[in-house]
Amino acid sequence: MQRPEPQRPAADRRDAVALGPAIADWGLADARFDSLFHSLPVPALVVDALGLVRTANEACESLLGVPRLRAGRPALMRWLLHADDRTRLRMALDNARQGRGGCVDGVEIAHGDEHRTVDLWLSGLAPLQGEAEVVVTLIDQTERLHTVRQLQAAHGELMRQQGENRQLAEVARLTGQLVMVTDPQFRITWVNEAFCRLTGWRSEDVTGRTPDELLQGPDTDRAAMRRIREQLDVGLPVERTEILNYTRDGRALWLLMDIQPMRDEAGRLTHYVAVQTDITARRAAEEALRRSDEQQRALFDAEPHALLLMRRDGGIVHCNAAARVLFGIDDAQPAPTLYDRLAPEDREAVGRMLASVVLGGPQTLRLSVIRSGLDALVPVELHGVPVLRDGGVGAVLAVARDISDELAAQALRMQHEEAEAASRAKSRFIARMSHELRTPLNAILGFAQLLEAGLGSLPQAQKRQHLTSILGAGRHLLAMINDLLDLSLIESDRVSVDCRPVALRQLAQEALDLVAPMAAQRGIEVALVAPHAELQAVADPVRLMQVLANLLSNGVKYNRPGGRVELRLARLGEQACIDVVDDGIGLSEEQRAHLFEPFNRLGAERRGIEGTGIGLVIARRLAELMGGGLGLLGATEAGSAFRVTLPVPARADAAAPPRGTVRQRQAVPPAPGGERHVLYVEDDEVNALLLEAILARQPDWRLTVARDGHEGLRLAREIGPDVVLLDMQLPDIDGLQVRDALAADPATAGLPCLLLTADATESTRQSALQRGFIGVEHKPLVVDRLLQALARACDAPRV
Numbered sequence: 112m113q114r115p116e117p118q119r120p121a122a123d124r125r126d127a128v129a130l131g132p133a134i135a136d137w138g139l140a141d142a143r144f145d146s147l148f149h150s151l152p153v154p155a156l157v158v159d160a161l162g163l164v165r166t167a168n169e170a171c172e173s174l175l176g177v178p179r180l181r182a183g184r185p186a187l188m189r190w191l192l193h194a195d196d197r198t199r200l201r202m203a204l205d206n207a208r209q210g211r212g213g214c215v216d217g218v219e220i221a222h223g224d225e226h227r228t229v230d231l232w233l234s235g236l237a238p239l240q241g242e243a244e245v246v247v248t249l250i251d252q253t254e255r256l257h258t259v260r261q262l263q264a265a266h267g268e269l270m271r272q273q274g275e276n277r278q279l280a281e282v283a284r285l286t287g288q289l290v291m292v293t294d295p296q297f298r299i300t301w302v303n304e305a306f307c308r309l310t311g312w313r314s315e316d317v318t319g320r321t322p323d324e325l326l327q328g329p330d331t332d333r334a335a336m337r338r339i340r341e342q343l344d345v346g347l348p349v350e351r352t353e354i355l356n357y358t359r360d361g362r363a364l365w366l367l368m369d370i371q372p373m374r375d376e377a378g379r380l381t382h383y384v385a386v387q388t389d390i391t392a393r394r395a396a397e398e399a400l401r402r403s404d405e406q407q408r409a410l411f412d413a414e415p416h417a418l419l420l421m422r423r424d425g426g427i428v429h430c431n432a433a434a435r436v437l438f439g440i441d442d443a444q445p446a447p448t449l450y451d452r453l454a455p456e457d458r459e460a461v462g463r464m465l466a467s468v469v470l471g472g473p474q475t476l477r478l479s480v481i482r483s484g485l486d487a488l489v490p491v492e493l494h495g496v497p498v499l500r501d502g503g504v505g506a507v508l509a510v511a512r513d514i515s516d517e518l519a520a521q522a523l524r525m526q527h528e529e530a531e532a533a534s535r536a537k538s539r540f541i542a543r544m545s546h547e548l549r550t551p552l553n554a555i556l557g558f559a560q561l562l563e564a565g566l567g568s569l570p571q572a573q574k575r576q577h578l579t580s581i582l583g584a585g586r587h588l589l590a591m592i593n594d595l596l597d598l599s600l601i602e603s604d605r606v607s608v609d610c611r612p613v614a615l616r617q618l619a620q621e622a623l624d625l626v627a628p629m630a631a632q633r634g635i636e637v638a639l640v641a642p643h644a645e646l647q648a649v650a651d652p653v654r655l656m657q658v659l660a661n662l663l664s665n666g667v668k669y670n671r672p673g674g675r676v677e678l679r680l681a682r683l684g685e686q687a688c689i690d691v692v693d694d695g696i697g698l699s700e701e702q703r704a705h706l707f708e709p710f711n712r713l714g715a716e717r718r719g720i721e722g723t724g725i726g727l728v729i730a731r732r733l734a735e736l737m738g739g740g741l742g743l744l745g746a747t748e749a750g751s752a753f754r755v756t757l758p759v760p761a762r763a764d765a766a767a768p769p770r771g772t773v774r775q776r777q778a779v780p781p782a783p784g785g786e787r788h789v790l791y792v793e794d795d796e797v798n799a800l801l802l803e804a805i806l807a808r809q810p811d812w813r814l815t816v817a818r819d820g821h822e823g824l825r826l827a828r829e830i831g832p833d834v835v836l837l838d839m840q841l842p843d844i845d846g847l848q849v850r851d852a853l854a855a856d857p858a859t860a861g862l863p864c865l866l867l868t869a870d871a872t873e874s875t876r877q878s879a880l881q882r883g884f885i886g887v888e889h890k891p892l893v894v895d896r897l898l899q900a901l902a903r904a905c906d907a908p909r910v
């Protein structure tokens with residue numbers, strides 16, 4: 112390291128150079144030299160030719176250290192810290208001995224623990240006792256050099272600060288921010304170019320004036336300005352405060368300002384520096400954004416559909432008034448998640464929907480919303496669309512719609528459509544029924560007219576043929592009416608079935624027996640295939656018999672001579688299967704499509720095969736009533752197969768024997784001895800004539816006819832008949848009332864009464880029996896049957 116060059120003041124050097132020769136001149140021998148040498152205020156010492164110290168004055172001792180100086184003859188070199196200083200000192204000592212004094216400057220010596228910088232002035236002394244000596248005077252330069260260095264540093268700092276200030280001034284002048292300097296009274300002392308450019312004020316116009324009078328305008332926040340003043344008054348800076356100011360020509364100028372109070376070294380306030388940024392554009396953008404946001408929110412809130420802005424996790428970020436009503440969200444409550452409002456089974460579906468919206472786009476879902484205060488769930492349709500933000504899906508916007516009314520309207524529409532379909536079906540049914548009823552009626556009336564016209568002239572055989580036709584058509588009409596009645600009872604749920612375990616084999620055999628005569632007549636073989644002798648089904652045996660009879664008779668009717676009908680029993684799991692398989696005429700695809708339509712005989716009427724077209728419909732409904740079913744297993748042109756399925760009993764209960772399934776035709780009982788008198792209360796003349804004709808052929812029977820209820824009561828009292836046959840619908844009182852009146856009168860109370868009615872319902876039969884009728888017979892009457900009933904009534908014990 113280079114040691115700094117010592118700066119020697121000229122006066123110092125002159126004194127020291129002068130001192131050496133002066134001492135030499137006085138001579139060493141002189142005692143005065145000693146006293147002068149030692150009293151010198153300047154550190155000095157005398158060394159020999161080798162530089163060893165001979166003597167040193169007190170000032171020198173204090174500089175170099177007494178103990179070391181007085182210890183023997185120390186070498187001056189030892190105090191010098193640097194080798195080059197020692198070299199320079201040796202050269203200077205040589206010169207001094209030869210009479211050339213000189214100076215070794217800036218020598219660093221050790222002083223205790225410190226270093227000191229000294230100049231060594233050397234001057235030769237006249238040799239004493241032949242030994243050359245040199246006086247060395249030490250001028251301590253340490254303090255001076257220190258001061259010089261400090262001055263240099265201060266000068267450098269000054270220069271740097273000046274440079275910096277110049278730079279700062281330039282920056283302040285040229286910066287895009289508004290810079291304003293005021294005195295402590297806020298009077299402007301300096302503004303930069305940006306200030307002038309942005310406010311429209313020239314520098315010379317603003318100097319000496321306050322920013323308040325130049326920049327404030329109608330909407331400047333006075334309270335904020337007051338707070339700024341108060342803050343500055345207590346010596347605090349103002350930081351990042353936004354204030355609305357105005358340009359010279361009155362345009363709004365939003366400024367973000369920082370004001371710094373500046374002080375001198377004594378802490379006195381000298382001025383304020385305000386640095387302000389023009390944020391007008393930003394504020395305008397913010398304002399525009401705020402307005403657009405407000406507009407959007409207003410639109411969002413005014414939208415009649417419920418709108419929900421949701422996070423992916425179902426949390427509701429924002430929802431409009433309609434959504435609050437629909438989902439029952441309270442304004443005061445923190446925003447719930449959508450899941451809180453859903454029926455449990457819908458929560459998972461909504462989670463999946465939100466995930467799908469995020470991944471794949473818009474989705475629609477129907478769900479049920481729980482609304483507090485409402486017992487019922489509100490059906491809602493939720494349509495979710497992704498809301499993009501920062502290039503990704505930030506949220507989901509859901510449009511929700513209460514679809515209660517829509518669903519109700521839909522249900523109503525469906526009901527209406529069903530009702531219309533039912534009404535159309537009913538109209539079709541009635542049209543078909545009317546057609547089907549008119550057909551036999553046509554035959555009856557037609558043949559009856561022929562008979563009437565040719566009563567005297569027609570040959571007997573022809574008359575019989577016509578009568579046979581009338582009877583056939585009448586029976587057909589009756590069968591149809593009975594089927595219709597059955598169907599209407601089933602359709603109006605007025606048929607009850609009495610189901611219990613039934614042994615199928617026995618019942619199937621009875622059904623086969625029933626159709627056996629008909630099959631034999633047509634040359635058709637019928638057979639039972641029942642590998643499981645014990646197979647049972649839960650069924651009403653009477654109704655099951657009806658079903659099987661229908662299927663078997665169809666198998667026989669729609670067959671060809673030499674054909675075969677099989678009744679097969681099998682168990683399939685928990686079901687008993689009863690299949691009726693024939694190898695008859697079968698069914699085409701077109702026919703199969705219309706099977707089970709009431710009255711649709713699928714063209715069988717053209718083949719002259721008897722039937723009503725309702726049997727299969729009734730059979731299927733009965734099978735269903737018993738908990739089973741009936742369907743077509745298959746059909747080709749080579750035959751058909753129908754299957755009845757029924758549940759099997761839970762355990763093998765003892766099967767009840769079929770009851771009342773086969774009605775044996777009974778012979779008319781022989782007339783007992785003596786005449787029997789029938790009182791027939793009937794307003795219809797034809798019916799009265801019919802009974803008259805029937806009884807005319809029975810030798811022991813006599814008939815009296817009453818035309819209304821009251822006449823019936825009178826005649827009953829007068830003639831005392833053996834039996835009273837009552838019609839239900841009479842012109843004055845009905846048949847039940849006549850029966851009540853007869854029972855109430857002791858003269859007639861014991862008379863047996865029979866009801867003859869066209870109303871074949873079970874309820875009518877029951878109420879007639881309860882009112883004391885001995886039996887009920889139906890119109891159209893079956894002659895033999897009626898005669899038997901009349902005979903039984905006459906024989907019944909009188910009450």
Ligand code: ADP
Binds near residue numbers: 661714751
């Ligand atoms: P129908 O009184 O006419 O027999 P059904 O309701 O029992 O009335 O049957 C309806 C129609 O189905 C019949 O008219 C017939 O055309 C057809 N059909 C029923 N069973 C069979 C069968 N085993 N083979 C062929 N056709 C059948």
